[in-house]
Amino acid sequence: MENFEKRRDRFEFFESFENPLLNLSFDLEVKDFRPFCKANNLPPFHFFLYCFFSSMNEIDNFKYRVLKGEVFKVDKLIGSYTILNSDNLFNFTRFDLYTDLHEFIQHSQLAKEEVSKAKGLMNTGLELSPREMKNYVFITCLPWLKMTAIEHPTYKYKSSDIPSVAWGKFSPIGTSDLSIPLSVQAHHGFVDAYHIHLLAQAIEKKIALLIGQP
Numbered sequence: 001m002e003n004f005e006k007r008r009d010r011f012e013f014f015e016s017f018e019n020p021l022l023n024l025s026f027d028l029e030v031k032d033f034r035p036f037c038k039a040n041n042l043p044p045f046h047f048f049l050y051c052f053f054s055s056m057n058e059i060d061n062f063k064y065r066v067l068k069g070e071v072f073k074v075d076k077l078i079g080s081y082t083i084l085n086s087d088n089l090f091n092f093t094r095f096d097l098y099t100d101l102h103e104f105i106q107h108s109q110l111a112k113e114e115v116s117k118a119k120g121l122m123n124t125g126l127e128l129s130p131r132e133m134k135n136y137v138f139i140t141c142l143p144w145l146k147m148t149a150i151e152h153p154t155y156k157y158k159s160s161d162i163p164s165v166a167w168g169k170f171s172p173i174g175t176s177d178l179s180i181p182l183s184v185q186a187h188h189g190f191v192d193a194y195h196i197h198l199l200a201q202a203i204e205k206k207i208a209l210l211i212g213q214p
Helices: 010-017 034-039 044-056 101-116 193-211
Strands: 021-030 062-069 070-073 082-084 090-092 140-141 164-167 172-173 177-187
Touching: 021 193, 034 044, 044 101, 044 193, 082 101, 082 140, 090 101, 140 172, 177 193
Parallel strands: 140 164
Antiparallel strands: 021 177, 062 070, 082 090, 164 177, 172 177
16 A cells, blocks of 8 residues: 555545546557467457456556545455346356466356346346445446447446446457557546556556467
8 A cells, every 4th residue: 555655645636526537548459369369269358358357456556445435455356347148138247366367267258158148137246245346347348349438337426436447349450469449447546547558558468478479
């Protein structure tokens, strides 16, 4: 929390706002990981999800939360994202995060299979304690669209401290790169545009390292 104390005055400044959220949408350019995924029988969505969570875990600013007026840092993020069931209705997955790529993907896929069969809404967070709920990062994917912007649903702007993230259609750039439209929303008391830049850099490096194309 030492790093947070250096910006406490920034937090208190934005905490006074009715809407303290920062929301940036941009094109993330990364190495094309789809050939690697195909060669290793890995689903590209879950591979990118692993790179995203691994990268966000490295940046403290995305893990600060507020509970009963006190700022703290979560030590364990919840794996979660939205999916569509057979009726094309959204649902929420939830699973434990693993540092190993293959374990992560295995549990992510199992979570998807479970909720895709469900008719009722699952894993809303209402069954969790307020403290457990803070471990979330809200994630959605719009694979059909070359997204340029999104407004994330927000229960209460004033107290919204959990990051919301969305990405759209993977589009090739030349023969070896991908463009991914990415939107990151977070409390500006914790996260600046600079930290979103750091997240983008971390994702790019993680992908390049895993596929062996620095």
